[in-house]
Amino acid sequence: MTIRLADLGTAVLETEYAVRGPIVARAAELERQGREIVYCNIGNPQSLGQKALSWNRQILALCEYPALAELAPDAFPADVVAAAQAILAGTRYGLGAYSESRGVRFIREAVAEFIRERDGIDADPDAIFLTDGASKGVQTILRLLIGGPADGIMVPIPQYPLYSATITLYEGRMVPYYLDEAEGWKLSRPLLEAAFAQAEAEGTRVKAICVINPGNPTGAVLDEANIAMIVDFAKAHGLSILADEVYQENVYLPGDAFTSFAKVLHQRGAKDVSLFSFHSCSKGFLGECGVRGGYFECRNVPDDVMAQILKLQSVSLCANLAGQAATYAMVRPPKSGTPSHPQYAAEKAAILDALRQRATLLAEGLNRIDGIRCNVIAGAMYAFPSVELPAGRTDSEYAMALLEATGICVVPGSGFGQAEGTAHFRTTILPPTEKIRKVVDALAEFHRNYR
Amino acid sequence: MTIRLADLGTAVLETEYAVRGPIVARAAELERQGREIVYCNIGNPQSLGQKALSWNRQILALCEYPALAELAPDAFPADVVAAAQAILAGTRYGLGAYSESRGVRFIREAVAEFIRERDGIDADPDAIFLTDGASKGVQTILRLLIGGPADGIMVPIPQYPLYSATITLYEGRMVPYYLDEAEGWKLSRPLLEAAFAQAEAEGTRVKAICVINPGNPTGAVLDEANIAMIVDFAKAHGLSILADEVYQENVYLPGDAFTSFAKVLHQRGAKDVSLFSFHSCSKGFLGECGVRGGYFECRNVPDDVMAQILKLQSVSLCANLAGQAATYAMVRPPKSGTPSHPQYAAEKAAILDALRQRATLLAEGLNRIDGIRCNVIAGAMYAFPSVELPAGRTDSEYAMALLEATGICVVPGSGFGQAEGTAHFRTTILPPTEKIRKVVDALAEFHRNYR
Numbered sequence: 001m002t003i004r005l006a007d008l009g010t011a012v013l014e015t016e017y018a019v020r021g022p023i024v025a026r027a028a029e030l031e032r033q034g035r036e037i038v039y040c041n042i043g044n045p046q047s048l049g050q051k052a053l054s055w056n057r058q059i060l061a062l063c064e065y066p067a068l069a070e071l072a073p074d075a076f077p078a079d080v081v082a083a084a085q086a087i088l089a090g091t092r093y094g095l096g097a098y099s100e101s102r103g104v105r106f107i108r109e110a111v112a113e114f115i116r117e118r119d120g121i122d123a124d125p126d127a128i129f130l131t132d133g134a135s136k137g138v139q140t141i142l143r144l145l146i147g148g149p150a151d152g153i154m155v156p157i158p159q160y161p162l163y164s165a166t167i168t169l170y171e172g173r174m175v176p177y178y179l180d181e182a183e184g185w186k187l188s189r190p191l192l193e194a195a196f197a198q199a200e201a202e203g204t205r206v207k208a209i210c211v212i213n214p215g216n217p218t219g220a221v222l223d224e225a226n227i228a229m230i231v232d233f234a235k236a237h238g239l240s241i242l243a244d245e246v247y248q249e250n251v252y253l254p255g256d257a258f259t260s261f262a263k264v265l266h267q268r269g270a271k272d273v274s275l276f277s278f279h280s281c282s283k284g285f286l287g288e289c290g291v292r293g294g295y296f297e298c299r300n301v302p303d304d305v306m307a308q309i310l311k312l313q314s315v316s317l318c319a320n321l322a323g324q325a326a327t328y329a330m331v332r333p334p335k336s337g338t339p340s341h342p343q344y345a346a347e348k349a350a351i352l353d354a355l356r357q358r359a360t361l362l363a364e365g366l367n368r369i370d371g372i373r374c375n376v377i378a379g380a381m382y383a384f385p386s387v388e389l390p391a392g393r394t395d396s397e398y399a400m401a402l403l404e405a406t407g408i409c410v411v412p413g414s415g416f417g418q419a420e421g422t423a424h425f426r427t428t429i430l431p432p433t434e435k436i437r438k439v440v441d442a443l444a445e446f447h448r449n450y451r
Numbered sequence: 452m453t454i455r456l457a458d459l460g461t462a463v464l465e466t467e468y469a470v471r472g473p474i475v476a477r478a479a480e481l482e483r484q485g486r487e488i489v490y491c492n493i494g495n496p497q498s499l500g501q502k503a504l505s506w507n508r509q510i511l512a513l514c515e516y517p518a519l520a521e522l523a524p525d526a527f528p529a530d531v532v533a534a535a536q537a538i539l540a541g542t543r544y545g546l547g548a549y550s551e552s553r554g555v556r557f558i559r560e561a562v563a564e565f566i567r568e569r570d571g572i573d574a575d576p577d578a579i580f581l582t583d584g585a586s587k588g589v590q591t592i593l594r595l596l597i598g599g600p601a602d603g604i605m606v607p608i609p610q611y612p613l614y615s616a617t618i619t620l621y622e623g624r625m626v627p628y629y630l631d632e633a634e635g636w637k638l639s640r641p642l643l644e645a646a647f648a649q650a651e652a653e654g655t656r657v658k659a660i661c662v663i664n665p666g667n668p669t670g671a672v673l674d675e676a677n678i679a680m681i682v683d684f685a686k687a688h689g690l691s692i693l694a695d696e697v698y699q700e701n702v703y704l705p706g707d708a709f710t711s712f713a714k715v716l717h718q719r720g721a722k723d724v725s726l727f728s729f730h731s732c733s734k735g736f737l738g739e740c741g742v743r744g745g746y747f748e749c750r751n752v753p754d755d756v757m758a759q760i761l762k763l764q765s766v767s768l769c770a771n772l773a774g775q776a777a778t779y780a781m782v783r784p785p786k787s788g789t790p791s792h793p794q795y796a797a798e799k800a801a802i803l804d805a806l807r808q809r810a811t812l813l814a815e816g817l818n819r820i821d822g823i824r825c826n827v828i829a830g831a832m833y834a835f836p837s838v839e840l841p842a843g844r845t846d847s848e849y850a851m852a853l854l855e856a857t858g859i860c861v862v863p864g865s866g867f868g869q870a871e872g873t874a875h876f877r878t879t880i881l882p883p884t885e886k887i888r889k890v891v892d893a894l895a896e897f898h899r900n901y902r
Binding site: 001002003004005007008009010011012013015016017020028042044045046047052057058060061062064065067068071072074075091092093094095096097098099100101132133135136139143144145146147148151162165166169207238240271272273274287288289290291292300301302304305308311312314315316317318319320321322323 | 452453454455456458459460461462463464466467468471479493495496497498503508509511512513515516518519522523525526542543544545546547548549550551552583584586587590594595596597598599602613616617620658689691722723724725733738739740741742743751752753755756759762763765766767768769770771772773774
């Protein structure tokens, strides 16, 4: 007798991941039939035309095949050659050997230096773990934190479904806290306290709070005061913080800036709050999703717990070395005055300018549609507008109908969570500017007809 | 209050992974103090001097930075350029975009073709999942199979500790079955039945049997009859099979050949036994551990269960694309008559010849030491000799003392499991031939003194 669905455990069966769910499967089916599909369901910039940065790819090519420095000396600027040689020396054996479980120490030192320069605070290379993208890091930390079925993790609603899926898979409890859509998706202490109190009343042992900043899917950017409030809340209740900061380069509004949890934690002298911060090569202006590079940094985590994290990482040996090299390229961009700098700066600016423009275009376009309301997209790569639906219709039905009618693939709000009685969808801002205009027009027409 | 060790769950705390345990940590410490360490603890060929195949790295470099085909046309043979262009076309967006969760379909088709050619049987690209090395695939399937705390997985003793660690982490039960050291580590039906019966008597719901062929750490190669016996056993008890076949290219004895579980399953018409087979870019003659490439193939798995596997893979998005490209390079080597073939064939033969020679050297050398007994190393990359210890000493103490005295880093047998009252260690056969001789001499001297 083969394996049967009935043999599987509830943890696996109940896990849901809407970003790649049935609507995406249907989109792939339509595409095979020859339909043009605009994949707005996932933050996958290079699939929508964004180019990889030359700096990154030149370094990766040289690291893969070091003989190129001599075979094709004119193909690589001197600073690229130097960076690749530094990485190769740091790995000791190149990209083909397992590294330490934490990742190549030389690259972790570069990450620590990046954090020091970004935040003006100290950083410890041995508290940094290089990972196959941020998702794998989040899964490690959730595995660490969920010790039993009563353990709860506070997760924003709406959230990125990596969190809900992983908590289900590890058989913990998701403790939802609501972001305030009317206030630009801000977090508020009363809403956090209410969520915490309700969880405690239900017998949940709340272990940690996850925060996504800039917000996915909300597009909100937290200011220092908001982050300080969260740190104080975590401190008051003995919670660890998971700070998902993969969109830290995606901040679009003039006057806004990314502030890290690490910096605020330091400023408040909160030595008694454990923090896990995540970063990735997949977002920002790099958009290197396929590389699966990233890291997490631990703060205020005692040595015996750090040893457990190291052990968990050891079981799957190490993050892929090309991803580790890409992480080095991310945290050590060419400096002004070096041969690669002009091209790097131009490529970076073009990508960020286009994203900024598309964020505005998309939000304004959505708000022109009667029955759709979208907050300002201050950061990250998504819009999460609310939609008015005819009575009895769900946002999943809406998203599926949108796909069938227009070829636009979005994710229903229910995949991220939303306030009772509301409906949303998530779409990326990533399609080329001309396509964004067409997406907005097609959406407007579809929405009129659907109502 | 920060996170504390006492807050963690037993699943995390009880997980053990000896291949990167305390002895390896001590080795790294000694190395920082200036000692020369020979890392025989892990199958990491390129850290011990093995070179990457030019074919692989030329393809990867071109895939990372496609402009090189024009910038450095003389650096790449025509078949490398063609392979890289085929991969890039297959991915549609290059290495920087997420692929489908299963992996790039074009590459899965190449894997299916590889299986067809290897085994003379059909293979379905949609039953193949590309993974970040085989370890991640094994973890996915164990996550799928372990549905509750009474679910058991049969694992050989000695075993590769990925299995024990992952079963502990997912809170299932390990059901050990013993390999017969006196019979060259063969599996026997009576030993399998005894292990199964005992597990059932203890209330364990046995779900699957894991087999590692060629064996890690044993070095045994299973013949067709032995595999057929396991298939019949699995069929008799309704078990799924996990076939860890990452060492399929590492078969050293004249007359021996690798036989896949897929082929035997097909020959026996066993349509009612579910099979998950694992392969990797990390072993064989490629030794591309850092690339984290590999795949698993599912056979006789119903569609609704396949959908669950796809969902699990979706949560962490996809395997790294360079690893996927390396998997293509592995399953589509240059054919005779193409420009890259002579160099490829020469590099492959040199590596396999050296491994064959070292396997013999090491086993014979170990057997010359009074108090150490080693089976023939027929395959894979390890020796797992038994050692006679002074009364009251453990093999962990022995391995630590060996490290302190000689700088040779091996893993104690207890990390893999062993028959009650025996002691072993695992060492790789990977150090360069001259070093293997020195390792054997140093071991002999150490062992004399230790007794």
